[in-house]
Amino acid sequence: MTPDFHSVEPFPLFIDSAPPNSANYFSSPMAMAAIQLLATSSSSSSREPLFRKPRVSMPIKVSNYLRLRYYQYEVTFGLYMLTPREKIIFNLIIFTVFSALLFALFWGFEPFIVNGFCRLLYYITGSFSNAPQICS
Structure with missing residues (x-):
């Protein structure tokens, strides 16, 4: 007994595996009109943009x-679920640790x-004679 894969799989992976009685979604008049509208709007959009993005200043x-x-x-x-006071305390701890790391790095x-x-x-070399000023 061979299993019927079309009943198991709701969306066929390949066109060849689609059942023969499946609906052709592009044959409806609404779909054809939408495809024609997209085709005409895409050809006119190459000449001039339909929507121009507003210029945004640098600040x-x-x-x-x-x-x-x-x-x-x-x-x-996970700070979005803390109260404002808890956020301030957490940010102060992070700022203190980060400042200590920078201080240790620079000094x-x-x-x-x-x-x-x-x-x-x-x-x-076996001796400090090549760089006596640096290594003294």
């Missing part, structure tokens, strides 16, 4: 960009790089 673009980023930040971290990164360079120089 409005920047404002919209920042609003979008803040919305993404709220959705990512501690240079000695880290110099110390790493001196160690690498010592491992390669």
Whole structure:
């Protein structure tokens, strides 16, 4: 007994697998009129646009960009469901941690790089004689 795949699958994956009595949706007069309307409007749209986008100033673009980023930040971290007081506390904690990281980066990164360079120089040459001023 062979299974009838047309009764199992509501939307056929391929045209060949469609049942022979399926409806041809493009044969109706309404569909043909819509296709003709789309064809005529697309040929005239190449000459001039039907709808012209309004010009947006740069401050409005920047404002919209920042609003979008803040919305993404709220959705990512789940801040949209906190009260305003909880949002302020959470943002202060994030700002403090971020400031501490920046402080450590700017004040501690240079000695880290110099110390790493001196160690690498010592491992390669065996002495600090090539860079005595930096590694003293």
